[in-house]
Every structure is written in C-alpha cells, then in structure tokens.
Amino acid sequence: MNGIHDLGGMHGLGPIEREADEPYFHEEWEGRVFGLFFANFAQGHFNVDQFRHGIEKMAPAGYLQTSYYEHWLHSFETLLSEKGIISLEELDRKQAELSQAGDT
Amino acid sequence: MPMLTSEIVPGLVAGGASCRMDADVAPKFKPGDRVTTININPLGHTRLPRYVRGKTGTVARDHGVFAFPDTSVSGVHSDPQHVYSVRFEGEELWGQDANARSCLYIDMFDRYLEPA
Numbered sequence: 001m002n003g004i005h006d007l008g009g010m011h012g013l014g015p016i017e018r019e020a021d022e023p024y025f026h027e028e029w030e031g032r033v034f035g036l037f038f039a040n041f042a043q044g045h046f047n048v049d050q051f052r053h054g055i056e057k058m059a060p061a062g063y064l065q066t067s068y069y070e071h072w073l074h075s076f077e078t079l080l081s082e083k084g085i086i087s088l089e090e091l092d093r094k095q096a097e098l099s100q101a102g103d104t
Numbered sequence: 105m106p107m108l109t110s111e112i113v114p115g116l117v118a119g120g121a122s123c124r125m126d127a128d129v130a131p132k133f134k135p136g137d138r139v140t141t142i143n144i145n146p147l148g149h150t151r152l153p154r155y156v157r158g159k160t161g162t163v164a165r166d167h168g169v170f171a172f173p174d175t176s177v178s179g180v181h182s183d184p185q186h187v188y189s190v191r192f193e194g195e196e197l198w199g200q201d202a203n204a205r206s207c208l209y210i211d212m213f214d215r216y217l218e219p220a
Contacts, residue, residue, distance in 0.1 A: 001146065001147050001148060001149065001150070002145055002154060006153050006154050008153045008154070008155045008156075009154075009155040009197075009198070037121075038108055038113065038116050038117070039108045041108075041116070041121050042106055042107060042108035042109075042112065042116070043106060043107065043108070044106060046179075047121065047123075047176060047177075047179060047181065048120070048121040048123060049123075049149055049171075049173040049176045049177040050177055050179060052149060052173070052177075053148070053149040053177050056149065
C-alpha cells in the first residue's frame with residue numbers, strides 16, 4: 001500500500017542522527033517489545049509480512065509522531081486484536097491498571 | 105501451539121523470521137540482466153517502494169528463493185520465487201537531482217521485474 005511508511009525520497013524529515021556506541025535499546029521497554037515479536041511469532045500469531053503490514057496501516061500522523069518500537073507495538077496490538085487473541089477493552093483495562101500502579 | 109523456547113531464541117534473533125523457502129523455482133533473471141520494475145499500487149502489502157517503480161536497473165546477485173510478501177500477508181507463506189539484489193543508478197531514481205556517484209542496491213522479488 002502507498003502508506004506513510006514508504007518514506008523513500010521524501011524531504012524535510014531532518015538529518016539521521018548517528019550515535020557513538022549506540023545501544024541496542026534506548027529504553028528497557030524497547031527490549032520487551034523486541035522480545036514480544038519472537039514470542040508472538042513462535043506461537044504462530046502472525047508472520048513477518050503481516051507484522052510489517054500492521055505498521056503500514058497506522059494512521060499517517062500517528063506513524064510520524066511515534067518511535068520505531070512503538071510502531072512494532074502498534075502492529076502487535078492491531079494483529080492480536082484483529083485475530084481475537086486479545087480485545088482492545090482488555091488492553092485498555094490493563095493499561096489503566098498499570099498506570100494506576102505507577103508502573104508505566 | 106508452538107511456544108518460544110530458549111533453544112530457538114538465538115537463531116531467531118540472529119536470522120530474523122526468515123521467509124526463505126525450500127522450493128525448486130527457476131529464476132527469471134541472472135546477474136548482469138537489465139530489468140525494469142513494474143508499476144503497481146496495491147492496497148495490500150508490497151515490498152516494492154514507490155520510488156523504485158517503473159525504473160530500470162541491473163541484477164547484481166540472486167539471493168535464492170523466498171515467500172512472496174504480497175501474497176504471504178494473507179498468513180501463509182506462498183508463491184515462492186527468486187529474490188535479487190538489483191542495482192539502480194542514482195540518476196535513474198532521482199534524475200538530475202541525484203548525486204552523480206550514488207546508486208542503490210535493493211532486494212527485488214521476481215514478480216516485480218520485467219526484462220528491460
């Protein structure tokens with residue numbers, strides 16, 4: 001699909017920042033999201049093409065305002081809810097619980 | 105239902121979720137062949153970016169046989185075909201605005217290519 005993910009050749013997005021000794025993950029949650037890919041993949045919940053398409057279907061404004069691993073998480077939430085493995089209500093409830101507990 | 109076990113994690117992390125398929129499929133092209141990409145605008149998934157559609161380049165390498173993403177997005181790996189590294193000159197992609205020394209190597213599925 002001709003989605004916002006297909007950024008090749010676009011101007012105005014700013015320079016690519018190169019970090020010395022760049023870590024694999026900048027935040028602990030990014031490592032967890034990375035691990036979620038393999039857990040879900042091994043259980044057969046989606047293949048890599050479905051995973052990529054889940055990112056491509058993000059709303060353009062949201063895509064540009066979120067980071068790389070947020071895109072991954074968005075795809076997991078979309079695919080798992082589409083397949084009925086989790087419900088969005090369940091997800092909202094758990095997120096509310098966690099933010100109440102201060103463990104975000 | 106298969107589960108993620110500690111034994112399979114290193115291979116998965118190192119190799120990614122590879123879509124390589126063990127299928128006996130003849131390649132349409134060989135290194136050195138001139139090819140032109142098709143112009144498609146599907147609503148579904150594709151690995152053919154807009155800026156490479158309808159462009160002419162040269163096959164640099166044959167990577168072997170992989171599942172076709174445009175159909176495998178249905179959930180089942182399907183339509184196995186060769187994937188090539190194809191070289192496009194900067195000027196072919198970006199016209200007079202290209203850096204004169206730039207070129208792009210991009211992995212292209214057999215189905216995206218026609219003889220130039």
